[in-house]
Amino acid sequence: MTREQLEARIRSRPHVQTKSPEQLTYSPEFPNLNTVMQNDVDGAWLCYGCGHENPLVHREGEHPFGYLDCGRCGSIFSGKDEPTQVLGHHVLEGAELTPVPSFASDNPVPYGIICPRCGLSHRGQRVAGPSFDKGLIGVSFSGIRCHCGTLSHTSWYRFSVGPSHDWRGDQIRALRRATTRRLERRTRELRVNTDASQPDFMDARE
Numbered sequence: 001m002t003r004e005q006l007e008a009r010i011r012s013r014p015h016v017q018t019k020s021p022e023q024l025t026y027s028p029e030f031p032n033l034n035t036v037m038q039n040d041v042d043g044a045w046l047c048y049g050c051g052h053e054n055p056l057v058h059r060e061g062e063h064p065f066g067y068l069d070c071g072r073c074g075s076i077f078s079g080k081d082e083p084t085q086v087l088g089h090h091v092l093e094g095a096e097l098t099p100v101p102s103f104a105s106d107n108p109v110p111y112g113i114i115c116p117r118c119g120l121s122h123r124g125q126r127v128a129g130p131s132f133d134k135g136l137i138g139v140s141f142s143g144i145r146c147h148c149g150t151l152s153h154t155s156w157y158r159f160s161v162g163p164s165h166d167w168r169g170d171q172i173r174a175l176r177r178a179t180t181r182r183l184e185r186r187t188r189e190l191r192v193n194t195d196a197s198q199p200d201f202m203d204a205r206e
């Protein structure tokens with residue numbers, strides 16, 4: 001199966017609707033704009049490198065967000081990129097079997113990993129049986145073979161599926177927040193790099 005065929009299959013899966021009380025009462029900053037923009041999208045991530053806005057749609061099935069590689073520069077989503085709330089990072093790193101707060105068993109597992117080679121997202125698997133504290137259940141991210149052939153590893157980026165009401169309520173504001181975070185991060189890194197290069201600069205001048 002080619003990537004295009006896999007993407008078509010992922011797109012055919014039902015959209016997972018997340019509703020919240022805020023969604024019903026939220027008053028958007030630009031209500032008219034909101035209705036004409038993409039309403040079947042749950043959020044977006046801004047590429048750290050090029051700033052491209054990549055849409056996020058949460059669908060049922062084993063690939064919750066499809067491919068997370070930048071539509072403009074091709075770089076794969078990592079912790080540097082800035083997502084809106086639907087692509088969260090509220091999950092422990094490292095352990096093969098990860099305790100997470102209990103969720104309804106008929107809901108898709110709201111946790112996943114991203115293949116660092118091709119960017120395909122994979123849903124974690126609910127694991128029955130392990131004895132975690134009350135209110136916690138186990139999700140496993142191990143033994144998942146990506147479409148590109150790579151076997152999942154504990155170092156892969158893990159995500160939680162968050163609410164989409166920031167985007168659905170007011171996507172201009174949600175995007176503006178992500179844009180600000182991206183600029184702040186880039187400014188910080190620029191400053192760090194400048195500081196690091198300072199000694200060389202000073203040496204060269206002397």
Ligand SMILES: [Zn+2]
Nearest residue numbers: 047050070073
């Ligand atoms: Zn990019």
Ligand SMILES: [Zn+2]
Nearest residue numbers: 115118146148
């Ligand atoms: Zn892959």
